[in-house]
Amino acid sequence: xxxxxxxGLGRPDPDPSxxxxxxxxxxxxxxxxxxxxxxxxxERATGVLTRDRGVLYLVEGQVVHAESPxxxxxxxxxxxxxxxxxxxxxxxxxxxxxxxxxxxxxxDSGRLxxxxxxxxxxxxxxxxxxxxxxxxxxxxxxxxxVAHWIGPVRPVTVDAVERETLRRRALLHRIWPDPDTDTxxxxxxxxxxDAVLPPRQRTVLDQVDGERTVSDISRVLGRPGFHxxxxxxxxxxxxxxxxxxxxxxxxxPETVAPPVSPMSPVSTATARAAQAAQASADPDVxxxxxxxxxxxxx
Amino acid sequence: xxxxxxCLLEAMRLPGARGASVVDWTSGLALGTxxxxxxxxxxxxxxxxxxxxxxxAEHKAFAPEEGADWSGGQPPVEDLIISNRDSxxxxxxxxxxxxxxxxxxxxxGRSDGNLALARIRLGEMAERLVVG
Numbered sequence: 001x002x003x004x005x006x007x008g009l010g011r012p013d014p015d016p017s018x019x020x021x022x023x024x025x026x027x028x029x030x031x032x033x034x035x036x037x038x039x040x041x042x043e044r045a046t047g048v049l050t051r052d053r054g055v056l057y058l059v060e061g062q063v064v065h066a067e068s069p070x071x072x073x074x075x076x077x078x079x080x081x082x083x084x085x086x087x088x089x090x091x092x093x094x095x096x097x098x099x100x101x102x103x104x105x106x107x108d109s110g111r112l113x114x115x116x117x118x119x120x121x122x123x124x125x126x127x128x129x130x131x132x133x134x135x136x137x138x139x140x141x142x143x144x145x146v147a148h149w150i151g152p153v154r155p156v157t158v159d160a161v162e163r164e165t166l167r168r169r170a171l172l173h174r175i176w177p178d179p180d181t182d183t184x185x186x187x188x189x190x191x192x193x194d195a196v197l198p199p200r201q202r203t204v205l206d207q208v209d210g211e212r213t214v215s216d217i218s219r220v221l222g223r224p225g226f227h228x229x230x231x232x233x234x235x236x237x238x239x240x241x242x243x244x245x246x247x248x249x250x251x252x253p254e255t256v257a258p259p260v261s262p263m264s265p266v267s268t269a270t271a272r273a274a275q276a277a278q279a280s281a282d283p284d285v286x287x288x289x290x291x292x293x294x295x296x297x298x
Numbered sequence: 299x300x301x302x303x304x305c306l307l308e309a310m311r312l313p314g315a316r317g318a319s320v321v322d323w324t325s326g327l328a329l330g331t332x333x334x335x336x337x338x339x340x341x342x343x344x345x346x347x348x349x350x351x352x353x354x355a356e357h358k359a360f361a362p363e364e365g366a367d368w369s370g371g372q373p374p375v376e377d378l379i380i381s382n383r384d385s386x387x388x389x390x391x392x393x394x395x396x397x398x399x400x401x402x403x404x405x406x407g408r409s410d411g412n413l414a415l416a417r418i419r420l421g422e423m424a425e426r427l428v429v430g
Contacts, residue, residue: 077396077397078396080396080397081395081396081397082395083394083395083396110430112430113300113426113427113428113429113430114300114301114304114430115300115301115302115305115426115427115428115430116394116395116396116427116428116429116430117301118301118302118329118330119302119320119329119392119394119398119400119427119428120394120396120398122302122329123322123327123329123398123400126325126327154301154302163341164325164327167326167341167345168325171325171326196357196358198355198356198357199356200324200356200399221397222396222397223397224324224397224398226324226325227324227325227397227399230324230325231324
């Protein structure tokens with residue numbers, strides 16, 4: 001579901017905001033992620049912007065909170081590793097939720113250090129914003145005056161959020177240009193795992209079971225979604241992890257009757273390549289296949 | 299209890315401090331910045347420092363003989379020190395009780411900076427930032 005041009009090399013334009021909304025989309029310049037968001041920032045709006053992959057809360061044109069189903073919320077991040085007991089979290093929500101100052105309450109009541117709250121909340125904000133502003137997002141709507149119960153923690157500008165989102169897309173693209181593993185169910189390829197796989201990647205790999213997606217794994221680990229995305233792209237680049245759909249597609253020629261007409265030229269080619277790969281015990285074929293996949297994804 | 303800004307301002311009070319930031323080394327995001335940065339762009343500096351921090355955190359070569367296992371999910375490396383002709387950089391990993399990959403980055407002038415003092419203070423700040 002890749003959409004919009006990705007800046008493949010180098011940094012994205014450091015300031016995409018000075019451009020009229022929606023312009024330059026064809027020109028190879030980074031797209032304005034959300035013309036509506038830029039407008040809301042200009043008019044210093046307060047409320048909540050809803051897109052199909054998440055929500056952004058604004059106060060006077062600045063982003064104060066973001067949530068997306070693709071990445072664990074602050075509650076999961078704070079409670080899953082014991083920074084905060086789940087009782088402590090719910091008590092804070094019930095005590096200070098109505099006044100919309102749960103963040104402040106967590107700090108004032110000594111449950112959490114101010115720095116810990118800011119680091120965790122800010123990380124979660126940029127993370128959820130990354131998914132919310134994803135290229136496949138559909139129409140957006142804005143409800144004025146709505147505030148989130150977490151309350152003010154550390155507001156950031158719309159510019160900063162958009163710039164960071166574009167930078168993150170470029171970062172993922174540099175690691176491994178194929179976005180399929182971002183959303184699909186993941187499987188191990190069976191390729192031998194390097195003994196010195198970095199511990200954070202190994203933790204992610206341990207959760208790959210043929211069913212879970214990146215966002216499932218993030219929730220299980222209580223880890224920001226973008227972090228898992230980065231590790232999974234690295235594992236994909238190393239040929240250790242792929243999508244379940246891709247392995248099914250590759251095995252298809254063995255189990256299914258020879259394709260007659262409905263297959264597209266691309267999948268026929270893939271099937272042939274898969275057959276070739278299986279016909280040969282030479283491990284280089286697997287490498288070549290990954291290389292081909294990467295080139296196709298460019 | 300200090301937040302990110304208080305922590306960075308405290309770092310800037312160290313002799314010779316030119317700039318400081320809090321950076322996430324998985325994404326390269328600067329979570330907070332203060333003062334100057336070596337190339338005049340805090341965000342670019344953060345992304346570059348993050349790559350260095352990630353390599354140091356992930357490679358076993360830099361871990362202690364015992365305890366390279368990331369107990370508690372935190373990197374076994376405490377800090378990184380880089381010196382050049384006119385400045386020092388100290389990168390201090392922040393140990394949090396939630397899943398994160400954060401470090402403090404302090405840029406110090408070499409002629410007026412005190413590397414030993416900065417290293418100790420930065421360690422204390424990293425702890426206070428998340429423990430309060």
